[in-house]
Amino acid sequence: xxxxxxxxxxxxxxxxxxxxxxxxxxxxxxxxxxxxxxxxxxxxxxxxxxxxxxxxxxxxxxxxxxxxxxxxxxxxxxxxxxxxxxxxxxxxxxxxxxxxxxxxxxxxxxxxxxxxxxxxxxxxxxxxxxxxxxxxxxxxxxxxxxxxxxxxxxxxxxxxxxxxxxxxxxxxxxxxxxxxxxxxxxxxxxxxxxxxxxxxxxxxxxxxxxxxxxxxxxxxxxxxxxxxx
Numbered sequence: 001x002x003x004x005x006x007x008x009x010x011x012x013x014x015x016x017x018x019x020x021x022x023x024x025x026x027x028x029x030x031x032x033x034x035x036x037x038x039x040x041x042x043x044x045x046x047x048x049x050x051x052x053x054x055x056x057x058x059x060x061x062x063x064x065x066x067x068x069x070x071x072x073x074x075x076x077x078x079x080x081x082x083x084x085x086x087x088x089x090x091x092x093x094x095x096x097x098x099x100x101x102x103x104x105x106x107x108x109x110x111x112x113x114x115x116x117x118x119x120x121x122x123x124x125x126x127x128x129x130x131x132x133x134x135x136x137x138x139x140x141x142x143x144x145x146x147x148x149x150x151x152x153x154x155x156x157x158x159x160x161x162x163x164x165x166x167x168x169x170x171x172x173x174x175x176x177x178x179x180x181x182x183x184x185x186x187x188x189x190x191x192x193x194x195x196x197x198x199x200x201x202x203x204x205x206x207x208x209x210x211x212x213x214x215x216x217x218x219x220x221x222x223x224x225x226x227x228x229x
Contacts, residue, residue: 009139009211010189016084019198024124024208029200030137030189037194039074041131043067045225048096057094057225074130081128081196081227090126090229097132097224100215106155107146107176112217114138114180116210118202125199125211125228127191132224133216134191137199140209142186146179147171178202180212 010030013019022031047065048057059082062075078094085092103110117125127135146152160170171177182188191197202210218224 007139007189010137016088016196019196020088022198024200024206026208027140029140029208029211031198032191033196034192035194035196037074037077037130039072039077040068040070041074041193041225043071044074044078045096045131045223047071048223048225050096050098050223053098054100055096057096059094062094078130078227085126085227085229092126092227092229095224095226095228097218097226099218107152107179109175109179111215114143114182114212114214115175115178116180116202116212117199118175118178118210120203122203122206123201125201126196127199127226127228128196129191129193130225130227131193132222132226133218134193135197135213135215136191137189138180138182138186138212138214139189140212142183143180143212144183145177146181147176149181 008027010032011022011028012032012034013022014034016033019031019033022028024031044065044067047067049055049061059079062078065071065075067075082092082094100111102108102112109115129135156171156176157167160167199211199213200206200208216224
């Protein structure tokens with residue numbers, strides 16, 4: 001397995017225990033359980049039923065699938081990850097994704113835009129892509145918060161018909177403050193299939209910068225299988 005180059009923002013670990021033990025502070029805001037998974041996740045995805053652009057896959061349905069030995073191995077791995085996260089105290093969701101809702105405005109606030117997650121307390125986002133395109137991280141120093149870009153703010157103000165003093169509230173209520181623009185030639189960090197990532201979240205008591213990331217644009221005709229919480 002290729003060892004990533006040292007990075008002040010990311011720690012690479014070799015177990016779930018190491019992953020959850022990483023202390024986020026300052027620039028350190030992402031941790032990765034680096035691994036290569038065994039099993040046929042393509043077969044697993046082919047047997048799952050997509051009922052919407054983003055479908056939640058229940059474990060009961062997952063367990064009813066008739067799979068080959070390689071497909072069953074993939075399912076076992078996924079179930080073990082689910083169990084580890086539940087035991088940790090998280091609430092994982094397994095998603096089968098064709099595509100997310102797309103925001104085509106001049107200031108998009110969809111998950112394809114670089115953004116941070118937000119919570120009222122210090123916590124983490126966990127995610128693992130088992131099949132399909134994978135997410136990207138943008139180093140904090142290589143991104144600009146969009147609400148600090150004057151031309152974007154002016155464009156938002158044209159669509160905001162409220163009082164000037166309520167503008168800051170308007171920005172937060174519409175999640176504009178959570179979105180970022182990558183600088184030219186930013187060195188993006190590409191997540192790899194099977195890696196379980198833990199990302200710092202924006203919160204009042206966090207000791208670390210929130211991790212800036214985005215969902216990938218899916219390949220036409222290819223679904224994405226992801227565990228997230």
